[in-house]
Amino acid sequence: MTAPLHEPTAEAAPSAADEAAVATASAKAVQGRSLGRIAWERLKRDKLALTGGIVVLFLVLVALFAPVITSLLGQDPNEYHENLIDPLFGTPTGSLGGISGDHLLGVEPVNGRDILARILYGARISLLVGFLSAVVAVILGTVLGILAGFFGGWVDSLISRIMDGLLAFPQLLFIIALVSVMPNHMLGLTGSSVRVFLMIVVIGFFGWPYIGRVVRGQTLSLREREYVEAARSLGAGRLYILFKELLPNLVAPIVVYTTMMIPTNILTEAALSFLGVGVKPPTASWGQMLSSAIDYYESDPMFMVVPGVAIFITVLAFNLFGDGVRDALDPKASR
Amino acid sequence: MLAYLIRRFFAAAVMLVVIVMVVFGIFFLIPKWAGVDIALSFVGKQADPAAVEGVREKLGLGDPIYAQVWEFFKGIFAGRTYTGGGDTIHCAAPCFGYSFRSEQAVWPVLTDRFPVTLALALGAAVLWLIMGVSAGVLSALKRGSLWDRGAMVVALSGVSLPIYFTGMLALSIFVYGLDLFDGQFHPLEEGFSGWFGGMILPWVTLAFLYAAMYARITRATMLEILGEDYIRTARAKGLKETTVIGKHAMRSTMTPLLTMLGMDLGALIGGAILTETAFSLPGLGQAVLNAIKNQDLPIILGVTLVTSVAVLVANLVVDILYAVIDPRVRLT
Numbered sequence: 156m157t158a159p160l161h162e163p164t165a166e167a168a169p170s171a172a173d174e175a176a177v178a179t180a181s182a183k184a185v186q187g188r189s190l191g192r193i194a195w196e197r198l199k200r201d202k203l204a205l206t207g208g209i210v211v212l213f214l215v216l217v218a219l220f221a222p223v224i225t226s227l228l229g230q231d232p233n234e235y236h237e238n239l240i241d242p243l244f245g246t247p248t249g250s251l252g253g254i255s256g257d258h259l260l261g262v263e264p265v266n267g268r269d270i271l272a273r274i275l276y277g278a279r280i281s282l283l284v285g286f287l288s289a290v291v292a293v294i295l296g297t298v299l300g301i302l303a304g305f306f307g308g309w310v311d312s313l314i315s316r317i318m319d320g321l322l323a324f325p326q327l328l329f330i331i332a333l334v335s336v337m338p339n340h341m342l343g344l345t346g347s348s349v350r351v352f353l354m355i356v357v358i359g360f361f362g363w364p365y366i367g368r369v370v371r372g373q374t375l376s377l378r379e380r381e382y383v384e385a386a387r388s389l390g391a392g393r394l395y396i397l398f399k400e401l402l403p404n405l406v407a408p409i410v411v412y413t414t415m416m417i418p419t420n421i422l423t424e425a426a427l428s429f430l431g432v433g434v435k436p437p438t439a440s441w442g443q444m445l446s447s448a449i450d451y452y453e454s455d456p457m458f459m460v461v462p463g464v465a466i467f468i469t470v471l472a473f474n475l476f477g478d479g480v481r482d483a484l485d486p487k488a489s490r
Numbered sequence: 491m492l493a494y495l496i497r498r499f500f501a502a503a504v505m506l507v508v509i510v511m512v513v514f515g516i517f518f519l520i521p522k523w524a525g526v527d528i529a530l531s532f533v534g535k536q537a538d539p540a541a542v543e544g545v546r547e548k549l550g551l552g553d554p555i556y557a558q559v560w561e562f563f564k565g566i567f568a569g570r571t572y573t574g575g576g577d578t579i580h581c582a583a584p585c586f587g588y589s590f591r592s593e594q595a596v597w598p599v600l601t602d603r604f605p606v607t608l609a610l611a612l613g614a615a616v617l618w619l620i621m622g623v624s625a626g627v628l629s630a631l632k633r634g635s636l637w638d639r640g641a642m643v644v645a646l647s648g649v650s651l652p653i654y655f656t657g658m659l660a661l662s663i664f665v666y667g668l669d670l671f672d673g674q675f676h677p678l679e680e681g682f683s684g685w686f687g688g689m690i691l692p693w694v695t696l697a698f699l700y701a702a703m704y705a706r707i708t709r710a711t712m713l714e715i716l717g718e719d720y721i722r723t724a725r726a727k728g729l730k731e732t733t734v735i736g737k738h739a740m741r742s743t744m745t746p747l748l749t750m751l752g753m754d755l756g757a758l759i760g761g762a763i764l765t766e767t768a769f770s771l772p773g774l775g776q777a778v779l780n781a782i783k784n785q786d787l788p789i790i791l792g793v794t795l796v797t798s799v800a801v802l803v804a805n806l807v808v809d810i811l812y813a814v815i816d817p818r819v820r821l822t
Contacts, residue, residue: 325757325797336521452662463655471650
């Protein structure tokens, strides 16, 4: 009744010599290993993916505790330190963008805000938008993908055409267009919160077809399997088959595509903030820091390097972790 | 083949109508539901009430929705005359809208800037195809070697870097540090070498990102194809390895790449916005960026529409090429 992926894997053949050994071996065979356990054991062996995962975990913690960390460092992301700025050029005094014991990554040109504090707060925006837009995409993509694959016919044609259409559009432009036509106050939100909300919804909306296509394809092949037929012949209803038989088997591809979607979404958020349709100043965001850094790439390159490297490390860590999760959950690979 | 072509053209025409409706929806319907005064956002922030009313009348925002869509659609083919608020503005066909803020039709802005974006996209595409496909093929052939792992690490880094950051790094190294280029855009009319010198950094930067993706896809496809029976047959026949790879394996590897190329080129017409911003290239993307800053919605609308059409055309061309290369496609 359960999914084929959960079938117990055959353990080593029992040796006839020792009866006790036979007993333990068969006990092991009955116990079996869940998909999650198998995936975890494989993931543990993949050093690159594990490193990526640790970095991701670290970033999540940093984002969660950004206010605590900055107050421990005695910094505030929006506090001006104009005494650290060269009044003539507007760039930080001191070497490498004003790095000092107080300001570990230096200060911004002109107003002298602490770059480390702003990077820490920027991580919150990046990860929040990256995760939640992926959640929006996963929910939409899973529901619509299952509907298309399970019901077929005109439902499938309609949903598939919509997915093709959405994938073919120049997404960045549509996101820019949507974000820029929206009001500055909505649903009781103002300022940067509106933009964060909009980015989550809009990036999620343009991301669902990627998941939807995979889920549809999987559903199409799964619904013809014997175990679904068996459930149906036992009188199971459509909803039961959808939720109890199909959904558990779709978890693996959904998890894989979600992990791979988060870094893309983080890059999109950074791009939107870079172009000025993301969060509004003074809210710190990596993309927006880079866009202010454009004017200083000659005189204060540190200001550009720090947020750029922050984006790079984050996205790379997610990509490495995502690749590892994909390999670990791949049913075709040997176990 | 003819039936296939007719079917594809028909599908493209349907998509065109859908695109116009979606774009219209984004700019006119969604803001309305969200409670934004469309006329106000088309004039810009500091407009006096009379000007706003004039624009409202000119765009016919009081008319039923289907009439607005029709006027919008008709303007593209027959041109459009905006009357209201005491004056009349004529926008010649193809009318992709009129910017009340900068007082100019959108279409000339698009045609002025399109060549720069096209040159950027095509030049980069040539580079990334050469770099990506050769890196991918080499990685697939020497699977697991130091080269393979190195190339894949570089490729993974490439897709993890925001393009505007790579662009700024390139500018600060090659323009400011080494002084190899002046970092400025020069129109082609002022001479080829100046234009070429201005485009080379944007090309390489953009190509680096895409080369990374193409290398990953090429490697995966090539590995899959090298495991197929017909490759074993070709080897068993005693063909030279270069023929097996170059003729038999490459042909199958190219088909998914071609599909990607069509979609990417189409998307790049709009997606080059980040590259253009980093290098201050006067292309379509920069027009969008300026429009965002000035709240000039008609320009954003025009670029969105035109690039969607570009994507459509690129996909159509790829589909036809695909049918030429792989006859099986025509049947579906």
